[in-house]
Amino acid sequence: MVLNVGLGPAGSATAAVFRKAAAAAVRAVGPARTVRLDLALTENTDVPVADRVRAVAEGARLALYRYDTFRSAQALPPPVEVRVTGGSPDALAEALVTAEGICLARDLVNSPAGALTPTAFAHRIQTVAAEAGLSCVVYGGEDLARLRLAGLAAVSRGSTEPARYVELTHEPAEAPALTVALVGKGVTFDSGGLSLKPSGELHTMKADMGGAAAVLGALVALPRLGLPIRVHAHLPLAENMPDGGAIRVGDVVRHLNGTTTEITHTDNEGRVILADVLLRASRPGQTDLVLDVATLTSAAVHALGTRTGALFSPDDALADLVGRAAERAGESLWRLPLLEHERRHLRSTVADRVNCSHRHGDTVQAALYLSEFLTPGTLWAHLDIAAPAWNDEPPYGVVPHGATGFGVRTLLETLRALAASAPALA
Ligand code: MN
Ligand code: MN
Numbered sequence: 001m002v003l004n005v006g007l008g009p010a011g012s013a014t015a016a017v018f019r020k021a022a023a024a025a026v027r028a029v030g031p032a033r034t035v036r037l038d039l040a041l042t043e044n045t046d047v048p049v050a051d052r053v054r055a056v057a058e059g060a061r062l063a064l065y066r067y068d069t070f071r072s073a074q075a076l077p078p079p080v081e082v083r084v085t086g087g088s089p090d091a092l093a094e095a096l097v098t099a100e101g102i103c104l105a106r107d108l109v110n111s112p113a114g115a116l117t118p119t120a121f122a123h124r125i126q127t128v129a130a131e132a133g134l135s136c137v138v139y140g141g142e143d144l145a146r147l148r149l150a151g152l153a154a155v156s157r158g159s160t161e162p163a164r165y166v167e168l169t170h171e172p173a174e175a176p177a178l179t180v181a182l183v184g185k186g187v188t189f190d191s192g193g194l195s196l197k198p199s200g201e202l203h204t205m206k207a208d209m210g211g212a213a214a215v216l217g218a219l220v221a222l223p224r225l226g227l228p229i230r231v232h233a234h235l236p237l238a239e240n241m242p243d244g245g246a247i248r249v250g251d252v253v254r255h256l257n258g259t260t261t262e263i264t265h266t267d268n269e270g271r272v273i274l275a276d277v278l279l280r281a282s283r284p285g286q287t288d289l290v291l292d293v294a295t296l297t298s299a300a301v302h303a304l305g306t307r308t309g310a311l312f313s314p315d316d317a318l319a320d321l322v323g324r325a326a327e328r329a330g331e332s333l334w335r336l337p338l339l340e341h342e343r344r345h346l347r348s349t350v351a352d353r354v355n356c357s358h359r360h361g362d363t364v365q366a367a368l369y370l371s372e373f374l375t376p377g378t379l380w381a382h383l384d385i386a387a388p389a390w391n392d393e394p395p396y397g398v399v400p401h402g403a404t405g406f407g408v409r410t411l412l413e414t415l416r417a418l419a420a421s422a423p424a425l426a
Contacts, residue, residue, distance in 0.1 A: 158246025
C-alpha cells in the first residue's frame with residue numbers, strides 16, 4: 001500500500017508540517033504492518049534537509065507511541081513497525097534521541113500517581129540519568145530543611161509520600177559557551193490539598209508533574225545532541241494531599257531568601273514549591289538563564305484553550321527566541337504579559353505575599369509570583385503548560401490521547417538556538 005500525504009500549498013511546508021504529515025501517515029496504517037518511510041527529499045521547500053529528516057522521523061516515531069504498562073499482554077494490539085531510510089544518518093539519530101526523550105516524558109506523565117510517587121520518580125530519574133550519562137543528586141528527608149526548600153517541604157506535609165528534590169547536570173564535551181538552568185514542577189498528584197479539588201477535576205492530576213517530565217525528557221537527549229551548553233535541571237517532586245499534617249489555609253511559609261508567603265489556597269501549590277527552587281537555580285554564578293516549565297494554572301487553559309502553553313519573560317529577546325523555538329518544534333506557545341499592575345493581587349495582610357488572590361488573571365499572577373523568586377538580574381522565561389501537557393481528546397498531529405510530552409521539543413530547540421546565539425547573550 002502506498003499513501004500520499006498532503007503537505008499544503010507548494011513551498012509552504014515547515015518542519016512542523018513534515019512532522020505532522022509523517023504522523024498522519026503512520027496513524028493511517030493499521031496494526032501489525034510495517035511502514036517504510038524512504039526520505040527521498042526534494043528541494044521544493046525552504047526547510048533544510050536535515051530539519052526535514054528530523055521532523056519526519058520524529059513524527060513517525062511519536063505517532064507510534066502507546067502506553068501499555070498496565071495492560072495485560074492479551075489486551076495489546078499488535079505493533080506497527082516503522083523503518084526510516086534515506087536522509088542523513090546524523091539527523092535520523094537526533095530525531096530518534098529526541099523522540100525517546102518525548103516518549104519518556106509521556107510514559108512518566110501517563111504513570112498512575114500511585115506508581116509514580118516522588119520516591120519512585122526520583123529512582124526513575126536516577127536510572128535514566130545514569131543511562132544517559134548525566135550526573136544526578138537526589139535530596140530527601142532532612143536535606144530539604146538543610147537546603148531550605150521550605151515551599152516543597154510545606155506542600156508535601158499533607159502526604160504520606162515524602163518529597164524529593166533532584167538536580168541533574170549535563171556537562172558538554174567541549175567548554176560550555178553558556179550555562180542554562182531548567183526548572184520543572186513535579187507534583188506527582190495534585191488533590192488540591194485542604195482546598196480540595198472537585199472530583200471532576202482529579203482525573204488528570206497525575207499529570208501535574210508534566211514540567212519535570214519535560215525537563216527530564218530534554219536532559220536525557222542532550223548528551224547525544226552535542227550542544228556546547230551546560231544544563232542544570234532542578235526538579236522538586238511532591239504529592240499535594242489533605243491529611244492531618246497538611247499545610248492549612250492561612251499558614252505562612254518562610255522561603256530561602258527570608259521572604260514569606262501566606263497560603264491562601266492550598267491548590268496553588270506549584271508556585272510555592274517552585275519559589276525556593278528558582279532562588280536556588282539562580283544563585284549568583286550558577287547560571288546564565290533560567291527556564292521553568294510547569295503545569296501551573298487552570299486559568300491558562302481558560303485563556304488559551306487546551307492545546308497552547310503560556311510563555312512569560314520580562315526579556316523580549318529571550319521570549320522571541322523561545323517563541324520561535326516552539327514554532328520550529330511544532331508546539332503551540334503564546335506569550336502573555338507580566339502585567340505589573342496585577343501584582344497588587346499578591347498583597348497579603350500578614351505576610352510578604354499570598355499564593356492566591358481568588359481574582360481573575362491567575363496565570364499572570366502566578367508568573368508575577370514566580371518572578372519574585374529569581375536572583376535579581378537573572379534572565380528568565382516561564383512556560384505554563386497546564387493545558388497542553390495532557391490531551392483529553394482523540395489524537396491529533398503527533399499528539400496522542402493522554403500525556404503529550406509537551407515541552408521537550410521546545411526546550412531542545414531553545415537550547416539549540418541558545419547555543420547558536422551564546423556569544424550574543426553572554
Ligand atoms: Mn494545584
Ligand atoms: Mn498543581
